[in-house]
Amino acid sequence: MALAVYVKAPPKKPKNPKTERYFYIGIISVGLGAIIFSILPFFIWQISILPRLSAKVENIPVPKAEVLSATTVLSQNVQVVQDADGFSYFTTTSSAKTSTSSANLTRPEDFSLSIPKLKIDNAQVVVDTTKFDNHLGHFPGTAIPGEVGNSFITGHSVLPQFADVKNYRAIFTNLSDLEIGDDVTATVDNKTYHYIVQYSKVVDPKDTSVLLPLSPNGHNLTLMSCVPPGTSSKRLIVITSLI
Numbered sequence: 001m002a003l004a005v006y007v008k009a010p011p012k013k014p015k016n017p018k019t020e021r022y023f024y025i026g027i028i029s030v031g032l033g034a035i036i037f038s039i040l041p042f043f044i045w046q047i048s049i050l051p052r053l054s055a056k057v058e059n060i061p062v063p064k065a066e067v068l069s070a071t072t073v074l075s076q077n078v079q080v081v082q083d084a085d086g087f088s089y090f091t092t093t094s095s096a097k098t099s100t101s102s103a104n105l106t107r108p109e110d111f112s113l114s115i116p117k118l119k120i121d122n123a124q125v126v127v128d129t130t131k132f133d134n135h136l137g138h139f140p141g142t143a144i145p146g147e148v149g150n151s152f153i154t155g156h157s158v159l160p161q162f163a164d165v166k167n168y169r170a171i172f173t174n175l176s177d178l179e180i181g182d183d184v185t186a187t188v189d190n191k192t193y194h195y196i197v198q199y200s201k202v203v204d205p206k207d208t209s210v211l212l213p214l215s216p217n218g219h220n221l222t223l224m225s226c227v228p229p230g231t232s233s234k235r236l237i238v239i240t241s242l243i
Contacts (some may be wrong), residue, residue: 145186172225
C-alpha cells in the first residue's frame, strides 16, 4: 500500500499595510499629476490669455464698414470638413486662379515665414494647400504675400509644455503671445515683405469669414491655429498688415 505524504506549505509573510498604502498613494499621485499636467494649461489660457485677445477685438484698426462682403468667389467655394476625431478644417473646390490679385501671375510653390517674437525663423509655407503637418499651409486662392488681399496661413498647436518652433505639428503653439505691433515677415522669391500685427481674435472653427480680405485695397497676412493649445474647440486668428 502506497503511503501519501503531505507537506505543509510554509506560512506566507503578512503584507505590510504601510507599503501597500504608499504604493496606492503613489499611483494616485501620478494619475492626478498627469491630469493636472494636461488640463492646467487650458484653464490658464482661458483665464489669462483669452480676455486679453477678446479685449483687442473692440478696437479693430480696420473699420467694419470696409470689410468685404462674404459673397466673394473664395467664400462661396469654401467648406468646413470634420475628421472622425472631431477636428474641423477648411477646404475648397476653387483653384489658385480664383485669387483675384494673382489671376495672371505665376504663383510660387512655397515661401518662408519668420516671426521673431516666437523665434520662428524661415519656416516653410507651401502655397495653395490645406495640408500643414510637415510645413505651414497657405490656403488655396488667398493672396500671395505682397499682393492685395489676404494671405491666409495655418499651423498646428499642442500643449504649451511641448511647444517647438522646429516641429510643424507644434509650431504655432505660442501664437497667442503675439501683440499689436509685433513683426511678421514673409520672403517670396528672395523678396521680403514686412507685416505688423493689428489684432487677434478667437472664432468658431466653422467661421470661414476669416479667409476674406479685410478691405478692397488692403495687403494682409492672417495666421490661424487651434486654441486653447492642445485642443481644437476654437481658432485663434492673428491679423497683420503690410508696412
